[in-house]
Amino acid sequence: MRTIRFLLQKEFRQIFRNRAILLLIGVMPVMQLLILPLAANYEVKNINLSVVDHDRSAYAQKLITKVTASGYFKLRGYSASFKEELRKIESDESDLILEIPQGFERNLIREDQQQLFIAVNAINGVKANLGGAYLTSIIRNFNEEIRIELLPPGRFNPAPVIEITASNWYNPLMEYRFYMVPGILAILVTMIGGFLSALNIVKEKEFGTIEQINVTPIKKHHFILGKLIPFWVLGNVVFSLGLLVAWLIYGIIPVGSLLVLYCFLSVYLLAILGFGLLISTFCDTQQQAMFIMFFFMMVFILMGGLFTSIDSMPDWAKLVSRFNPVSYLIEVMRMVILKGSGWKEIWPQFGIIALFAVFLNTYAIINYKKTS
Amino acid sequence: MKEIVIKTDRLSKRFGDFTAVNEISFEVQKGEIFGFLGANGAGKTTAMRMLCGLSVPSSGKAEVAGFEVYRQSEEIKRNIGYMSQKFSLYEDLTVLENISFFAGIYGLSNREISEKTKALVEQLGLEKEAKKLVAGLPLGWKQKLSFSVAVLHQPKIVFLDEPTGGVDPVTRRQFWDLIYEASEKGITVFVTTHYMDEAEYCDRVSIMVDGKIAALDSPSNLKTQFKAGSMDEVFYQLARGAKRGD
Incomplete structure (x- = not known):
């Protein structure tokens, strides 16, 4: 000792x-x-978004406003040319392209169906993944809203919808x-x-x-x-x-x-x-x-x-x-x-x-x- | 019959296919100042490290202070002091701290430690530097301090590996005074050196050439044997034939 x-x-x-x-x-x-x-911090904010809008309709505007208002995205480009926006991804100005096709509004109202296209720059895996996921969920939300808006109450078909509520235990606010x-x-x-x-x-x-x-x-x-x-x-x-x-x-x-x-x-x-x-x-x-x-x-x-x-x-x-x-x-x-x-x-x-x-x-x- | 404190029998150390020490056999008597000479690379340090229990021999036998080097190296360490070629006290401790640390490691009591420390600092004339870091001391003083630390616990034998390398002639003289003092107290001194004037101070010297002991006797006998006027000449005659060097 x-x-x-x-x-x-x-x-x-x-x-x-x-x-x-x-x-x-x-x-x-x-x-x-x-x-x-x-x-x-895993929470990805400031995702740079480019929008290619072939439709330029009221609904397209509404969607874009909803996306940018979420706080996760920054609108870096808005044009009617996919090529131009792709160049922005190449020069690293943008992380994501959201392409709104021609006839977006019309098809949405008449045919009840429309497709959107999301292109993601996956070099930064985390940002790409989360950006894609955020965007998808915002669009889904948007979709719900228009369904209610477009379908008159009488004809509204109460399709079974599963709503999920989650609560985060031990870290309720998901603070990183x-x-x-x-x-x-x-x-x-x-x-x-x-x-x-x-x-x-x-x-x-x-x-x-x-x-x-x-x-x-x-x-x-x-x-x-x-x-x-x-x-x-x-x-x-x-x-x-x-x-x-x-x-x-x-x-x-x-x-x-x-x-x-x-x-x-x-x-x-x-x-x-x-x-x-x-x-x-x-x-x-x-x-x-x-x-x-x-x-x-x-x-x-x-x-x-x-x-x-x-x-x-x-x-x-x-x-x-x-x-x-x-x-x-x-x-x-x-x-x-x-x-x-x-x-x-x-x-x-x-x-x-x-x-x-x-x-x-x-x-x-x-x-x-x-x-x- | 004098008491024998170091005894080796065909002691060897090989590193791969290089034989650093090649079957050396010799005896050192109690109280002797034994000079261990040889050119650079002759195997002096390796031989000394084996005797101190720092290195395991490849073959041969050796006993130090009555203990056998293979199995009883820790008992040997209790009975020897060692001063390596490279200064190896703690530079970031003060003179006093170094002394009390090593004294404590060797198991001296608190009273012994304070007495010895005081006596040592006085003997070395280091009163002013006692509370300064060792890093700032001149080389000569560092060497004197290392020697004093090596004999602090009154070992039976002290091994000194080129203790005066790079030291000025006056300090070398003082260093040898310390060696004589230790020798008078009955401590056997085993010392390597490159200075032939220092070889003359030894009771007996051995000269190693290429891992073997080429000659072993008192300085005066060696001079007669090799018909030389000084140890310098004796060394020159023997070491000239060396094939190794650095």
Whole structure:
């Protein structure tokens, strides 16, 4: 125990002397939590719309007004030539073309039937998908309205219509920040913990100071613990700062128990720090450690369920994400913060993360060799 | 019969098909200052790292402080001090912090630590710098500090790998005073160097050429044996035949 005390004293002294690390811990979480949730928004507004109107009738005008009044679309072009509007898509001025055919109004009234054409620029997949879907639903709405308007009440055929009302639980207003902030905080804690620990032992190798350590009778698990504990404390500090920002700026107060949240985080930090230390024991230079950690971080983040839902991934990707510690943290954070889940709901994730922690740290201790 | 603290028997280290240390056998007696000489790349550092338990030998036997290098390297580490070629104390800690950290790691009590630290700082004349970061010290002082840290826990043997490389002649002299002082306290000194005047300060020297020990005796005997006026000449005669170098 005394050895660990000396190791901790030394690590903390070094951390508090390193202004870059202090800045990283203090400023990075605050800045990222201020900027990212506002920017990373799935709600697509400002879709640029071109309208090719071959009809120029009152109903066509009505439809266009309805579409532009929805707030999701910006009318970028209005002409009678499809070619001209297609050029706007090519030059990236427009995302969508809505083509209204000739005789739109006439056919609508006389034949009760009309077709519209939507062309979507699918380079930006999300925008295209959502834009198409928004437009379709606005047109459907429009359709309902004219049916009521055109068919006289007497002749009105009360066709069975299924109306769907939905309510969004745990996030009633579908606010993306409620969904994003816990996820971003999860990634922040992972990045800071992972990189700091990955670069630490390898830094001692680069500077040669590890030689002086290796020639002492220090126990391997003491050395690893001496590295683990300081970063564990820092991880908790970053997390608490993040929760504070989430509360002050976004008004997000965890619905579930803070105790559960911190318990899970404590074990999670051990896992991710153990992973960093393991990388550190494999590498000889900070550059190597940085690149390897970067590779894993990319996979962890992109497959962690923050930006794209794991449920919609193919089966092989779902399998990969089970080995991704970040996915468990993001899941648990959302469960506890938004839904108020307790021990009963999160114990499977807790168990898996605990296994990760034990495995990674044991491996790191074994792989740290005092003798080459 | 003098007590033997280091004993090697055909100790070798191979990296792939390169044999860095080729079957060296020698003994070092307690309290000796043992010079370990050789050209760059002759295998001195590799041999020393094996004796310190930092590197596992490929073959052969070695005992240090009565412990065997393969299985008892941690026991060896309790009984030795080591100063590597590259400065390896923490540059972002102060002089005092470095001393107390290593003293703590070696298991000294708090009272011992504060006494030793005080004595050490006085001995090195570092009172003014004691609370400054080590990064700012001149090389000579850094080397003296590393040496003092290496003998802080009163080891049986201290291994010094080119301790005076790049250090000015006055500081080198002072450094050797520290070595003598440690030697008087009964610490065996195992030292590598490229300075032949320093070789003259040793009780016995071995000269390594291409991974093998080419000669081993006291400086005066070696000079007689090679009919040379100085250790410089002895070294030159032996090292000239070397095929390796850097």
